[in-house]
Structure formats: structure tokens, C-alpha cells
Amino acid sequence: MISxxxxxxxxxxxxxxxxxxxxxxxxxxxxxxSIVLALIMVGTGLSEAATSFTSYVYRQGYPLKISPVxxxxxxxxxxKISLTTADVQKIKQxxxxxxxxxKKLYDKAGVQYAAPLxxxxxxxxxxxxxxxxxxxxxxxxxxxSPIYGKFEQSELSxxxxxxxxxxxxxxxxxxxxxxxxxxKSYPIKIGQIPDQRLILDDKEDLRDPHAxxxxxxxxxxxxxxxxxxxxxxxxxxxxxxxYITYTDPPSELxxxxxxISAQExxxxxxxxxxxSSTPPADAAAKKQWLQSAQKALTGRTYQxxxxxxxxxxxxxxxxxxxxxNHLHDNDELYQAPTLQYQLPSSxxxxxxxxxxxxxxxxxxxxxxEIANAKKLGVYTAPYHAKVTYQIVGLIxxxxxxxxxxxxxxxxxxTDTVPISSAVIPEHLFSKIPETLKSAINTTGExxxxxxALADENISDxxxxxHSIQDARAFLKNEAxxxxxxxxxxxxxxxxxxxxxxxxxxxxxxxxTFIIWAPIVAMLLAAAVLAITITRVIIDSRRETAIxxxxxxxxxxxxxxxxxxxxxxxxxxxxxxxxxxxIMAITVQISYGQYLQDILNFYANPQAGAGLRVNLIALSSxxxxxxxxxxxxxxxxxxxxxxxxxxxxxxxxxMRSE
Amino acid sequence: MDAGPRSxxxxxNSVCRYYKVGDITITALHDVSLSIHSGEFISICGPSGxxxxxxxxxxxxxxxxxxxxxxxxxVSLNKLNDAELSRLRNREIGFIFxxxxxxxxxxxxxxxxxxxxxxxxxxxxxxxxxxxxLEYMGLSERAAHLPSALSGGQIQRTAIARALINKPNxxxxxxxxxNLDSRNGKNVIDLLKAIRQKYxxxxxxxxxxxxxxxxxxxxxxxxxxxxx
Numbered sequence: 001m002i003s004x005x006x007x008x009x010x011x012x013x014x015x016x017x018x019x020x021x022x023x024x025x026x027x028x029x030x031x032x033x034s035i036v037l038a039l040i041m042v043g044t045g046l047s048e049a050a051t052s053f054t055s056y057v058y059r060q061g062y063p064l065k066i067s068p069v070x071x072x073x074x075x076x077x078x079x080k081i082s083l084t085t086a087d088v089q090k091i092k093q094x095x096x097x098x099x100x101x102x103k104k105l106y107d108k109a110g111v112q113y114a115a116p117l118x119x120x121x122x123x124x125x126x127x128x129x130x131x132x133x134x135x136x137x138x139x140x141x142x143x144x145s146p147i148y149g150k151f152e153q154s155e156l157s158x159x160x161x162x163x164x165x166x167x168x169x170x171x172x173x174x175x176x177x178x179x180x181x182x183x184k185s186y187p188i189k190i191g192q193i194p195d196q197r198l199i200l201d202d203k204e205d206l207r208d209p210h211a212x213x214x215x216x217x218x219x220x221x222x223x224x225x226x227x228x229x230x231x232x233x234x235x236x237x238x239x240x241x242x243y244i245t246y247t248d249p250p251s252e253l254x255x256x257x258x259x260i261s262a263q264e265x266x267x268x269x270x271x272x273x274x275x276s277s278t279p280p281a282d283a284a285a286k287k288q289w290l291q292s293a294q295k296a297l298t299g300r301t302y303q304x305x306x307x308x309x310x311x312x313x314x315x316x317x318x319x320x321x322x323x324x325n326h327l328h329d330n331d332e333l334y335q336a337p338t339l340q341y342q343l344p345s346s347x348x349x350x351x352x353x354x355x356x357x358x359x360x361x362x363x364x365x366x367x368x369e370i371a372n373a374k375k376l377g378v379y380t381a382p383y384h385a386k387v388t389y390q391i392v393g394l395i396x397x398x399x400x401x402x403x404x405x406x407x408x409x410x411x412x413x414t415d416t417v418p419i420s421s422a423v424i425p426e427h428l429f430s431k432i433p434e435t436l437k438s439a440i441n442t443t444g445e446x447x448x449x450x451x452a453l454a455d456e457n458i459s460d461x462x463x464x465x466h467s468i469q470d471a472r473a474f475l476k477n478e479a480x481x482x483x484x485x486x487x488x489x490x491x492x493x494x495x496x497x498x499x500x501x502x503x504x505x506x507x508x509x510x511x512t513f514i515i516w517a518p519i520v521a522m523l524l525a526a527a528v529l530a531i532t533i534t535r536v537i538i539d540s541r542r543e544t545a546i547x548x549x550x551x552x553x554x555x556x557x558x559x560x561x562x563x564x565x566x567x568x569x570x571x572x573x574x575x576x577x578x579x580x581x582i583m584a585i586t587v588q589i590s591y592g593q594y595l596q597d598i599l600n601f602y603a604n605p606q607a608g609a610g611l612r613v614n615l616i617a618l619s620s621x622x623x624x625x626x627x628x629x630x631x632x633x634x635x636x637x638x639x640x641x642x643x644x645x646x647x648x649x650x651x652x653x654m655r656s657e
Numbered sequence: 658m659d660a661g662p663r664s665x666x667x668x669x670n671s672v673c674r675y676y677k678v679g680d681i682t683i684t685a686l687h688d689v690s691l692s693i694h695s696g697e698f699i700s701i702c703g704p705s706g707x708x709x710x711x712x713x714x715x716x717x718x719x720x721x722x723x724x725x726x727x728x729x730x731x732v733s734l735n736k737l738n739d740a741e742l743s744r745l746r747n748r749e750i751g752f753i754f755x756x757x758x759x760x761x762x763x764x765x766x767x768x769x770x771x772x773x774x775x776x777x778x779x780x781x782x783x784x785x786x787x788x789x790x791l792e793y794m795g796l797s798e799r800a801a802h803l804p805s806a807l808s809g810g811q812i813q814r815t816a817i818a819r820a821l822i823n824k825p826n827x828x829x830x831x832x833x834x835x836n837l838d839s840r841n842g843k844n845v846i847d848l849l850k851a852i853r854q855k856y857x858x859x860x861x862x863x864x865x866x867x868x869x870x871x872x873x874x875x876x877x878x879x880x881x882x883x884x885x
Contacts, residue, residue: 006774013762546758549719550772551747551823553740650719 002556004563010547011564014536015571025532026568029525030575033630036521037580040514040622042587045615046595047507053599054468054500056609061181061464062471063239063496066174066479068165068458069487070156085136088123094151095122109375120145165490166458177474178466181238195312196230196304196387197348200268204305204347206315222420223397224263227389230304232258233419236426237462239496242604245298246392250431255301255390257428261397262290265297273297279396283597286396287608294394301390305348310382314341314351338362348386388436392428395419462496468504471495514622522629529572530637533565537641541648548650561642562635569634573627581616588615664731666826666859667693667716672725674711674882685711686722687882695826698853699861700873701884708882709863710831716861717750717829718742730826747776751820751858755832757812759804759819766791766800769818776823783822790818794848810841817848821856828852830862834869846872 002010015022083091099116106113122145129138142148174180197204205228216222222231243259250257267277273296279289307315318341328334342354356363373379429437465471475481479493495501544557596613603609669691676683685708693699701709714720715727718734727734729749734742751772759768766787773783791797794814804812813833820828830849834842846862846869853860862873870876878885 001777002774003777009763009767010760010771010774013760016762542758545719546754547771547775548743549717549746549752550775550819551743551745551750552775553743556775 001553002559004559007556007559008563008567010560011567014540014564015567017536022532025528026571026575029528029630029633030572031579032521032525033572033576033626034579034583036514036626037576037623038583038587040620040626041580041584041617042615043510043514044617044620044622045584045588045613047510048617048619049595049599049611049613050503050507052611053603053609054503056603056611058500061466062468062500063462063464064179064471064474064479064493065237065460065462065496066170066491066493067460067482068163068170069480069490069492070159070163070458071486083137083139083141085134088137088139091122091139091141091151094154095147098147098150105376109372109377111372111375116146120147122147122151160458163458167461170461170463170491173478174463174465174474177478178470179463179474180466181462181464196232196306198228198230198268199303199305199347199386202347204344204349206319206343219420220397223395223422224261224267226420226422227260227264227268227302227304231421232424233421234424234426234429237496239462240393240395240423240425243393243395244425244428245294245394246390246428248299250428251433253390253392253428253432253436255388256432256436257392257425258389259393259395259423259425260391261422262293262394263397265391265394266293269297269300269302283594283601287597287601290394290396297391297394299390299392301388303348303386303388305384306387307384308380308382310380311351311384314382315343317341318343318351348384350384351382392425395423468500472501472504475501511622514620522626522633525572526629526633526637529568529633533568533634533637534641536564537561537638537645541645544645544648545650554646557646558642561638561645565634565638566631569631572630572634576626576630584616591615664694665692665728666695666730667691667861668726668728669716670726670728672715672722672727674708674715674720675723684882686715689725689879689882689884691877691884693859693861695859696853696857697859698850698872698874699859700870700876701861701863701879702865702867702870702876703879705865707879709865709879712879712884713829713831713861713863716827717752718746743775747772748823749826751823751825751828753813753816753820753828753830753833755835757804757816757836759812759815761804764801764803765796765807765815768804768815769822771822772819773822778823787818787822790821794818808841809837810844813837813841813845814848817845817852821852821858824856825858827859827861830860832864833862834864834866842866842869 103113120142122142123139124142126133126138126140145151197206199205216225222229226232240259246253246257263277263279266275266279270277270293273292275293275296276289279286317337321337321340324334325336328336338357338359340354340356341351344351358366370379465474475493478489479491480487480489482492482494484492540561547557547560592613592615595615596611599611599613600608603611669689672686672689673684674686676685689708689712701712703709711720715722718727718729718737721735729745732745734745737745760771763771766784769787769790770783773787788797788800791800794817796811796814796818799807799811804815807815813836817833820830828849833849834845837845849860849862850872852858862869864870
């Protein structure tokens with residue numbers, strides 16, 4: 001039998017025939033395969049970059065933000081129509097108990113108690129109810145009742161007491177999925193700190209921040225106006241820790257620690273330090289800008305004036321009265337309010353009475369109301385105080401902005417936690433001197449709902465899972481996506497920061513895509529190869545006959561032409577790889593550095609993360625898969641013509657020649 | 658193995674060969690019987706279409722007769738399978754074609770070695786013998802050249818060397834001088850005679866040239882498939 005060396009030598013002679021058309025026949029499929037190979041190389045490089053990004057960013061675990069679901073079905077207040085007999089009785093009983101308690105309170109305080117009017121009751125007759133509804137169910141819940149809020153709160157508290165999704169239950173459940181590090185976020189009893197007015201250049205901005213025209217209500221817009229809108233939130237989510245550049249001990253803080261957007265910091269305070277109010281578009285330049293802002297503004301303090309609800313009401317009244325007075329300036333019939341206040345003359349100063357033309361009886365009535373409220377313990381005096389904040393970190397708000405597809409793609413990678421408020425890190429806040437905290441008297445500022453949720457330890461919680469698979473399993477088995485409504489499960493959940501689940505899905509989809517999608521290109525390429533090889537082998541009938549006449553056996557012929565097919569495939573492989581490497585190198589030169597800068601910026605805005613992006617990735621097994629396809633295409637193209645050649649009697653080919 | 662003194666190396670017994678062309682059956686060979694002894698120089702001539710090439714192809718085991726038998730060295734080719742037939746062609750028979758059929762992209766030496774490749778011979782041994790043959794043919798200096806660099810006579814001598822590489826007992830030449838001028842043609846015949854003399858090879862040559870045919874030990878004529 002012929003040796004492989006000799007068979008290869010004879011096969012090589014076939015490559016010398018019709019070199020021009022053979023070159024074209026190799027080039028066309030090579031180009032098609034090279035596109036597939038380049039796609040694999042670049043795609044693998046991108047996948048590896050994304051994986052290293054998520055591994056770096058989530059080296060401490062993969063966080064899910066988990067929100068307990070409070071189902072509407074458990075709360076009577078959501079069933080405003082179609083009350084059952086039991087519902088009606090329950091509401092009536094609540095109203096009677098509440099009124100009795102109020103009477104006792106008033107009696108104890110020595111204040112005359114006035115029974116609520118029937119039209120202010122919790123239940124009102126539903127005169128539109130059809131006749132089929134029993135008489136004792138023809139009521140609807142009066143949401144305008146003064147005690148509706150109390151009833152709503154009572155319902156919630158009753159439900160929460162035995163809610164199945166408290167923090168302790170969540171810990172146990174998440175533990176089964178290797179979840180740990182439970183960090184509560186909103187609501188914490190401190191809650192939000194509303195409607196403070198920024199004091200800038202020794203002036204208190206008393207304008208209604210929500211009345212500003214054309215406010216951008218996207219996350220980006222809200223976050224970059226958080227200080228001016230007095231939008232603060234205490235957070236103990238560790239995701240924010242990496243933004244803190246303040247390094248002195250918390251005991252040396254001179255204000256409430258706050259992390260704000262770099263953009264707002266630059267607008268409010270940057271001019272003095274020659275920091276541009278608009279960050280540059282280029283990633284490297286932006287990093288520089290952010291670092292400059294952090295260096296200049298970390299540790300800087302600013303003040304806001306905190307006014308409680310009572311004072312804010314006075315400010316609103318002043319603004320309304322001023323507006324009305326202005327509108328009715330020439331209106332002789334207009335009657336100005338008898339009691340008017342004036343805005344403070346100094347930042348965070350007292351609100352004083354401008355004019356009081358009320359009748360004596362009215363003044364006395366007010367005094368009595370205040371005295372009664374004090375006796376009942378529900379009086380809150382107007383209060384204001386300067387609150388000092390100290391910037392401990394900056395966040396680039398741009399990362400959460402999505403104007404187009406590129407931003408969406410960047411958004412997948414960004415590690416920025418989506419937020420619309422300035423963040424007060426709870427671990428620093430808890431350590432600041434009491435004198436700094438006490439300026440904020442949030443009694444009555446935190447909603448009863450928040451208090452109830454906090455009391456029962458039902459809160460949004462950030463949990464870190466050991467692996468993406470654990471996080472995914474929890475999400476799949478135990479929670480709904482945040483946007484699902486209604487949710488029949490106990491929790492809603494979503495990844496925190498960059499959506500590593502989507503990144504993993506994209507990587508998986510890409511790997512599937514790269515196996516199946518190029519099949520069309522490969523089929524086309526294989527067809528071209530098949531035509532070429534088939535043609536050559538058919539044209540080799542005479543040669544086959546000559547070899548047979550010299551004593552070549554059938555398997556000698558099979559070996560020679562099989563090697564020929566393999567030699568063709570090797571040429572295709574070499575040319576394909578060469579073209580694909582050129583393509584991948586071009587992409588690497590054009591985009592590699594840019595992508596690397598972006599990833600490092602988003603992974604660690606301060607110092608970068610040392611991540612490297614290589615779009616000429618040769619590690620994917622899919623490359624071998626394509627090479628195997630090339631070889632199999634050539635061999636399978638050769639099988640039938642070789643078989644036909646050897647099965648033919650050599651004399652037929654000699655005669656045909 | 659010889660059956661007796663001067664037993665024929667080639668024995669054709671009443672061989673018939675038919676071809677179908679559409680519905681018509683053509684008789685290429687009709688009841689041909691032939692006996693050739695070892696070392697003989699036999700010529701077969703006749704007009705075109707007479708069945709000469711068919712007879713040569715049957716003698717070489719490339720074609721099988723529809724009737725009758727071919728025995729080479731006491732082995733009936735009818736009883737051999739394809740692999741055995743291939744082995745017999747490789748070891749016992751050397752073919753020389755009218756159109757030479759050299760591989761254009763193999764050197765002279767490599768072309769000579771092709772039958773030895775199929776024999777699975779030891780590489781060194783066959784190289785050595787190939788060089789000997791080339792020297793005998795006067796082609797040593799052309800050993801590394803491609804056929805495109807050779808003259809007609811040199812090409813045919815290369816083909817003859819190729820036919821001899823496996824030391825066959827039989828050489829079958831189909832119009833070996835057909836594409837050569839008279840001088841080269843004479844040289845080829847003289848060479849074949851010399852080979853017969855040196856190696857004792859049996860030579861069967863098919864030709865339409867009567868002058869060449871007369872140089873053989875015995876000459877047959879094949880007309881319309883019948884051997885005369």
C-alpha cells in the first residue's frame with residue numbers, strides 16, 4: 001500500500017493544476033470562513049473583557065436588591081368598592097374604636113371632643129349599588145375621611161405583623177442560595193430629609209424646587225439636581241462605599257456625610273476650582289475631570305436650611321400670598337389675607353409676622369387650638385436649623401444616562417447603582433457627632449408606612465450571592481422581576497449596579513449564536529469547496545486509470561484524493577486565519593484601547609482596575625470548531641467523487657480518454 | 658512456477674470481449690487465443706478499431722474478458738479479486754502508453770518511482786534502483802527535471818524506466834512510438850530489445866507500424882477482433 005508520504009506527494013501535484021481557478025476557489029470560502037473566525041476572535045475578546053469586568057466589580061459577590069412584596073389583596077384599603085359584610089363590620093368596628101380612643105384622649109387632656117360628622121365617616125352609603133347587593137354591603141370606603149389614613153395604617157400594620165417576607169425569613173431563604181451580607185436600604189427610620197433649601201453664596205434658595213420649569217425627571221436629571229431638590233437618602237448599601245474618597249476618621253466629619261453627583265458638585269462648587277461644569281465626552285479626559293473634582297471637592301462642606309413641616313407651610317403661605325397680592329395689585333375688591341408672614345431676611349432666619357389684621361376672636365381661636373394640640377401632644381412648633389453637609393464622595397451620573405444604544409450597552413457594564421437622590425452613607429452618618437445630627441428633627445417627617453415597615457423589619461435589602469448562578473436561581477425561583485405587576489411571589493428582585501445577569505445572558509447568547517449563525521456562511525463556503533474538489537476529482541479519472549494500471553489499489557486512490565482534500569482544507573484554514581487575524585487586529589487597533597478605557601473607568605473611576613481588553617482572542621474552542629468544519633467540508637465534498645472514481649473500472653476511464 | 662519446460666508466461670484461452678453501445682453490441686475480441694513465452698518479443702498489429710488496445714488491456718489485467726480466460730504465470734486472472742489483480746499489475750506488468758502519461762509536476766525520478774510507491778517498496782532501495790534505470794536510459798542528468806524540460810525521446814525513455822521500476826516480467830506497450838519521430842521510434846524499439854536481452858522481460862507491443870511489427874519475434878494481426 002502506498003505510504004502517506006508518497007500519497008501526499010502525488011496529491012500535491014493536483015494543487016499545481018489550474019492554479020488560477022484553484023486560487024479563486026480557495027479564496028472565496030476562505031473569506032467567508034475568515035469572517036466567521038474574526039467574529040469568534042473579537043466576540044471572545046469582548047466576552048472575556050465583560051467577564052473580567054464583572055469578576056472584578058463583583059469580586060465580593062453578586063448583589064441583588066430584593067424588595068418584599070406587599071400584596072394588594074391583603075389590604076382592605078384596596079377594596080374600595082365591593083365590600084363584604086365582614087369588611088363593613090370590620091371598618092365600622094375600627095371607626096368606633098378609634099373615635100372612642102380619641103374621646104378618651106380628649107377627655108384626659110381636658111379638651112372638648114367633637115364627634116365626627118357623618119359625611120366624614122370611613123363608610124359612606126353607595127347609592128349606585130345594584131339591587132343584587134345586600135343592604136348591609138351597600139357602602140364604599142371614604143378615602144376623604146380624616147381617619148382614612150389611620151385605617152390604612154392599621155390595615156398595613158396588621159398585615160405586616162404576620163407578613164411572611166420579613167428580613168429574618170429572607171435571610172433564611174437567601175441562605176439556601178448562598179446569599180449573605182444583608183444590607184437594608186430604604187426605609188430606614190431616618191428616611192428621607194425633605195425640602196431643605198440650599199444656602200449658596202450666603203443666600204437661602206427659597207424657591208419651590210419642584211416648580212422649576214422643564215425639570216429632567218429621568219434618573220440622571222433627578223440625581224444631578226439632588227442637592228438643589230433636597231433629595232437625600234440614608235443608605236447602608238455597601239455598593240456606595242467605593243465612591244467614598246474621604247479618608248479622615250468619621251469622628252472628624254464637620255457635616256453630614258453625603259455622596260452627590262459629580263455633575264452637580266461641579267455646577268455648584270466647581271467654578272472656584274476651575275472645574276468645568278460639563279464633563280468631557282472622552283473617557284480618559286472624563287476620568288481626569290472626575291479625579292480633579294474629587295480632589296478639589298472631597299471634604300468640602302455646604303449648608304442647607306432645614307425647616308420642618310410647620311415652617312414649610314409658612315413658606316408656602318408666604319409664596320402664595322405674595323403671588324395673590326401681586327396678581328390682585330389693582331383689584332380693589334381683593335381682600336388680602338389678614339395674617340401675612342415675611343420671608344427670613346438672613347439665610348435660615350426666622351419667619352416673622354408681616355401683618356396680623358385678624359379679628360381678636362380668630363386670634364384667640366388659634367391660641368386655643370394650639371393649646372389643645374399641645375395638650376393632645378400633637379402640636380409641632382415651627383422649627384428651622386442650618387444643616388451642614390460634607391461631601392465624602394462623588395458619583396459620575398453620566399453612567400446611568402441612556403440616550404442611545406451605545407449608552408444602553410455601556411449601561412450594561414456600568415457599575416453605577418441607579419439612584420436619584422444624594423446618598424448619606426449610614427455607616428458614616430451613625431458615627432458623626434450628635435450635634436451635627438440633631439439639626440435634623442425628623443419627627444413626623446417619616447411616614448407611618450415607613451415606620452411600620454421598619455418596625456417589622458420589612459425592607460428593601462441588598463444581598464450578595466456567591467455566584468451568578470446562585471443569584472439567577474434565587475431570582476428565578478423566589479422573586480419576580482421589578483417591573484412585574486402583580487407579583488404572586490413574596491419578593492421582587494433585580495441585580496444591583498451593572499446587570500451581570502444580562503451580561504452573562506449576552507455572553508451565552510453570543511456563544512450559541514457563534515455556533516449556529518455562521519452556518520449559512522459555512523454552508524456557502526463548503527458548497528464552493530465541494531464544487532471545486534468534485535470537479536478536480538472527476539477530472540482526474542484518467543489519472544486514476546493510469547495509477548490503477550500501475551497497480552494502485554482502490555484504497556491507494558482513496559488515500560491520495562483524501563489527502564488532496566485535506567491539503568485544500570489546510571490552505572483554506574491558513575488563508576482564513578490570516579484574513580481573520582488581519583480583521584481582528586484592525587478592530588483591536590481601532591477600538592481596543594477605547595473599550596479598555598471605558599471598562600476600567602466604570603470598574604473603578606478613581607484608579608482604574610487594570611483590566612485589559614484583547615480583541616484578538618484565540619482561546620475559544622469555537623475556532624477549532626470552525627477549523628473542523630473546514631476540514632469536514634473538504635473531506636465530505638471528496639467522498640462521493642472518490643467513491644465513484646474507485647468503483648469505476650479503470651478501463652472505462654482509459655476508454656473515455 | 659513453471660508447469661514444464663518453456664511454459665507460456667501469458668496464456669489467452671478463447672477470450673471474447675463485447676461492448677454495448679446503446680442497443681448495439683460490438684464484438685471487440687472474438688475467441689482470441691494466444692500463448693506467449695517468457696522473454697519473447699511479440700507484436701500485435703492491425704487497423705484502428707481492430708481490438709488491439711482492448712487485447713492489451715486484457716493482457717494487462719486492466720480489463721476483464723466476457724468469455725475465456727487469461728493466465729499469467731499460471732495464475733488465472735478470472736479468479737483474482739480487485740486487490741489481487743492490482744498487486745499482479747504492480748509486480749508483474751509494466752505499462753508503456755502512447756501518450757506517455759507522465760505526471761507533469763513530478764520530476765523524472767519521481768515519475769519513475771510512481772509504480773514503486775504503490776508497491777510499498779523500501780524507499781532507499783527503490784531510489785537506488787531508479788537511479789540505475791535512469792543511468793541505463795541515459796537520463797541521469799535529467800533526473801531532477803520536470804517532463805516539460807524533456808524531449809519526446811527522453812519522455813518515452815522515462816516512461817519505459819517507470820514501467821521497469823518494479824522489475825516486471827512483462828512489458829505491455831501500446832503504440833510506444835506513435836507520438837515519436839522515426840529516429841526516436843527506432844531508438845525506443847532498440848531499447849526494448851535491449852531490455853528484453855538484459856532482463857529477460859517478455860515484451861508485447863501493439864502497433865500499427867508494420868516495420869516495427871516485423872522486428873518482433875512473432876507478429877500477430879488483429880482484424881475485427883479476430884487474431885490472425
